[in-house]
Structures are given as structure tokens and as C-alpha cells.
Amino acid sequence: METEHIRQLCAWLAATDIAELDLQGPGVHLHLRREGATVQEMVALPTPTPIAAGSPASPEIVRAGSVGVYRHRHPQRSAPLAAVGTAVQESQALGLLQIGPLLLPVTAPREAVVLEIPEPDGAVVGWGTPLVVLGAS
Template structure:
């Protein structure tokens, strides 16, 4: 597990207000705990780096789940490559169990590329689409 992955876990803990996480795999046992007084981890956790200019064109996931480019009860895609996207427009859904969370565009532009296959499991902040200037 890399330091960047551990940092991302810490950010998820903070954002979801969870008290801790424990990961066990062969050769790895990681315990992260959030506490007002201290963080019980053997790693110094820092804030993620600010978005770079090229990242402004990327539409990213608001959480963990499966990316859906269509509603489960409809066959039409929510937005297609080449179409104009308005700020706040629904561009995808994030399925977490039975829950469907909206993924909305943070700016106006033209959809240049879909970077994730429908049904793919993604992590928090993962780029799923790229916008070009309108």
C-alpha cells in the first residue's frame, strides 16, 4: 500500500466522519483511527495536493461505488461524447448498494471523453469524464 493510498483513506475517514478503518491483507495490517486528540497511525497524513489546472477539465466521482452512465430503468445514456454539458447537469450515477447518487458537472463544457466503462467500481475523486471548453 502506498503513502498516497493511505492519505486517501484518511481523507475518506474525515469526509465520512468515520472513527477508523482496518485493512488486513497477506503481508499488510493497517489500522487508521480518527480522534480529536490524536491519529493512531504510523504514517504522517497530510492534506491532498490542490487540483492542477488540467484537473479542472475532469469530472470526478463524489464517493465510492459503481459508475452508471444510464439509469438502471432506462436505456439512454445521461450524456454522450460531443454533447454540451451545463454546470450542475446530471452526467452519471454512482451506485452504492441500492442507493443511486448523482454525479453532476461542476462546470459548463463539451464532453470530450468518457474515461470509465459503465459499471466499473471507482474510488473517491476518480476521474470518469473529461470536458473541453464550450
């Protein structure tokens, strides 16, 4: 998160009656606390990454790119798009993120095996929510 974005959030927060803002996303955790018309506390920390990203031998987490309802299968099909233990190809659909009537594919960033699907079918998810864990193929 860039410094200018944090300054803008501080200005917006100071102009409201919101006392505290906690924002988390991939790679960042921002905590702002307002007292009166000024922001008193500001902490911006990188989110720790326990596993080296991009390494084919380490698990990789595919996260939600938006708010929506996570679907394991297309509404017109009975089989899931990807199940635990199955091999997937790069760009293959792992699931769908439903935003109203719109269905957006959640795709595999590389060739891999599905290790885990943490969210159940039909779960309401937020931006950055882990949806699928991939391992080496």
C-alpha cells in the first residue's frame, strides 16, 4: 500500500465519525484509530508470508479477487470445477465467484494439484479470502 493512499484514508477517516479502521489484504495490514479530528494511531505492516510464493514445491493460495459468493461448481453442472486431489492446468477454472448474476472464474495460476478448498460452496467471501490451496503437481 502506497503512502499517499494511507494519507488519503487518514483524511477520509478524520472527516467521519468512524473511530477505528482495520484493513487487511494480501501483503498488508493497516490499522487506523481516530480520536477527535485527527488520526492518533497508524500501523501499516506487511502480512507475514510463511511460505515462499511462486515456488513450485511450496503450496500456493488462490485468493478471492472481489467480494462475492464462492461456488465450487457451475449452477448448470453437478460436478465441481476442481476437487481436492485433482491435477489442474494453468488458467483452468477452480471455482466461480458469483457477484449478483455475474459468474467470474477463479483460475489456477500454474499447473498444480488441489490440496485444499477452505471455503464451502456458497460461502460469502471478501477480497483476499483464501479459496483454493495448490501444491506441486
